[in-house]
Amino acid sequence: MSTDIEPQEHTELRAAVAALGRRHGPGFDRAALWAEAGKLGYLGVNLPEEYGGGGGGIAELSLVLEEAGAAGAPLLMMVVSPAICGTVIARFGTEEQKRAWLPGLADGSKTMAFGITEPDAGSNSHRITTTATRTEDGWVLNGRKVFVSGVDIADATLIVGRTSDARTGNLKPCLFIVPRDAPGFDRRHIEMELAADEKQFELTIDDVHLPADALVGDEDAGLLQLFAGLNPERIMTAAFAIGMGRHALERAVTYAKERQVWKAPIGSHQAIAHPLAQAHIELELARLMMQKAARLYDAGDDVGAGEAANMAKYAAAEACVKAVDTAVHTLGGNGLTREFGLARLVTAARVARIAPVSREMILNYVSSHTLGLPKSY
Numbered sequence: 001m002s003t004d005i006e007p008q009e010h011t012e013l014r015a016a017v018a019a020l021g022r023r024h025g026p027g028f029d030r031a032a033l034w035a036e037a038g039k040l041g042y043l044g045v046n047l048p049e050e051y052g053g054g055g056g057g058i059a060e061l062s063l064v065l066e067e068a069g070a071a072g073a074p075l076l077m078m079v080v081s082p083a084i085c086g087t088v089i090a091r092f093g094t095e096e097q098k099r100a101w102l103p104g105l106a107d108g109s110k111t112m113a114f115g116i117t118e119p120d121a122g123s124n125s126h127r128i129t130t131t132a133t134r135t136e137d138g139w140v141l142n143g144r145k146v147f148v149s150g151v152d153i154a155d156a157t158l159i160v161g162r163t164s165d166a167r168t169g170n171l172k173p174c175l176f177i178v179p180r181d182a183p184g185f186d187r188r189h190i191e192m193e194l195a196a197d198e199k200q201f202e203l204t205i206d207d208v209h210l211p212a213d214a215l216v217g218d219e220d221a222g223l224l225q226l227f228a229g230l231n232p233e234r235i236m237t238a239a240f241a242i243g244m245g246r247h248a249l250e251r252a253v254t255y256a257k258e259r260q261v262w263k264a265p266i267g268s269h270q271a272i273a274h275p276l277a278q279a280h281i282e283l284e285l286a287r288l289m290m291q292k293a294a295r296l297y298d299a300g301d302d303v304g305a306g307e308a309a310n311m312a313k314y315a316a317a318e319a320c321v322k323a324v325d326t327a328v329h330t331l332g333g334n335g336l337t338r339e340f341g342l343a344r345l346v347t348a349a350r351v352a353r354i355a356p357v358s359r360e361m362i363l364n365y366v367s368s369h370t371l372g373l374p375k376s377y
C-alpha cells in the first residue's frame with residue numbers, strides 16, 4: 001500500500017511495526033507481542049515523553065495498530081489502554097495519576113480496560129445509570145456494564161459513571177479508575193463467536209468503594225473529558241478494521257495469483273480481480289479519512305476530529321467487512337477452512353461495524369450534525 005502522504009518517520013515506524021507483526025504473525029501469542037511492542041515503545045507512541053511515552057499522537061498510535069493488524073497480529077487492547085485511558089489520564093489526570101499509570105501504559109507493563117456500555121442503555125449512552133456517590137473519603141460506585149473487553153488482563157478498568165449534581169439533581173458523566181480486584185467489582189465472561197484472545201465481560205459493580213483519587217479529571221467537565229477519549233477510540237477502531245482488511249486482502253491476492261483451475265490464475269478473471277481492486281480502493285480511502293481524523297485530533301480540534309473520526313470508523317468498518325467477504329470468496333472452499341484463517345475474520349470484521357458506536361449511530365450523527373436533518377429519536 002502506498003503511504004506517500006506520510007512523513008518519513010511514519011513510513012519508518014510502519015516498516016518497523018510490520019516487521020514485528022510478521023515475526024509474530026497469525027496465530028500469535030497476544031501477551032508476548034504486547035510485551036515486545038511495549039518494550040519497543042510502540043504501545044505508548046501517543047503518550048507524553050515525560051511519562052515514558054513517545055511524544056507523538058493518535059496518528060502514530062493508529063499506524064502501529066494498523067500495521068500489526070495487517071500482519072495478522074492485531075492488538076485490540078490498544079484501542080482502549082493507551083488510546084482512551086492513556087489519553088484521558090494524560091489530558092485530565094492529576095500528577096499522581098499520570099505518574100501511577102502512564103509509564104506502565106506506555107511500556108505495556110500495565111493495561112487499562114474501558115467500560116461505558118450498559119445492558120439497558122446500549123447505544124444510548126445518555127441512559128447509563130452506573131452511579132457514584134460521595135463518601136467521607138472517596139466514592140462508592142454501583143451499576144452494571146456489558147461487553148467490556150479485556151477486564152481479566154487489565155490492571156484496572158476506566159468506568160464511565162455518573163455523579164449527581166447537588167444543585168440540579170442531574171446526573172453528570174464521570175470517569176473512575178476501578179482496580180481489577182476491588183471488592184464488589186465482579187465480572188462474568190460472555191462467550192462470543194470471535195476467534196480473538198481478548199475476552200468480553202459483563203460487570204456487576206456492587207457498592208465498590210473507591211478512594212477520592214479514583215476520579216479522573218474534573219467532576220463538572222465529564223462530557224468533554226469523555227469525548228477526549230472517544231475520538232481516539234473511533235480512530236483506533238478504524239485502524240483495527242483497516243489492518244484486518246489489508247491482512248485478508250493480501251492473503252486473497254496471493255492466492256488469486258497462484259491458484260489456477262483453467263488456463264490462467266483465477267486472479268486473471270475480472271470477477272475475482274475487480275472485487276479485490278475495489279476492496280483495496282475502499283481500504284485506502286478509509287485510511288485517508290482516518291489520517292485526517294488523527295491529524296485533526298492531534299492538532300487539538302476535538303470537534304472537527306469528532307466528525308472525521310465517525311466517518312473514518314464508518315468507512316473502515318464497511319471496507320473491512322467487504323474486504324474479508326471478498327477474500328473468503330476468492331479462496332473458494334479454502335476460504336472457509338481453519339488452515340487459511342479467513343473464515344474466522346468474518347465475525348471479527350463485524351465488530352468494527354457495531355462497536356464502539358454502530359454504523360447506524362454514525363449515520364444518525366452525519367444526518368443530523370453534518371447535514372442538519374431532523375432527528376427521529
Ligand SMILES: Cc1cc2nc3c(=O)[nH]c(=O)nc-3n(C[C@H](O)[C@H](O)[C@H](O)COP(=O)(O)OP(=O)(O)OC[C@H]3O[C@@H](n4cnc5c(N)ncnc54)[C@H](O)[C@@H]3O)c2cc1C
Pocket residue numbers: 080114115116117121122123124146147148149150200351354355356357358359360361364377
Ligand atoms: C467485541 C466487542 C467488544 C466490545 N468492547 C467494549 C468495551 O471494551 N467497552 C465497552 O464499554 N463496550 C464495548 N463493546 C460494546 C459496544 O460498544 C456496543 O455493543 C455498541 O455500542 C452497541 O451497543 P449495543 O450492543 O447495546 O446495541 P444496541 O444499542 O442495542 O443497538 C442494536 C442495533 O440497533 C441499532 N440502533 C440503536 N439505536 C438506533 C437509532 N437511534 N437509529 C438507528 N439504529 C439504531 C444499532 O445500530 C444496532 O444495529 C464491545 C462490543 C463488542 C461486540
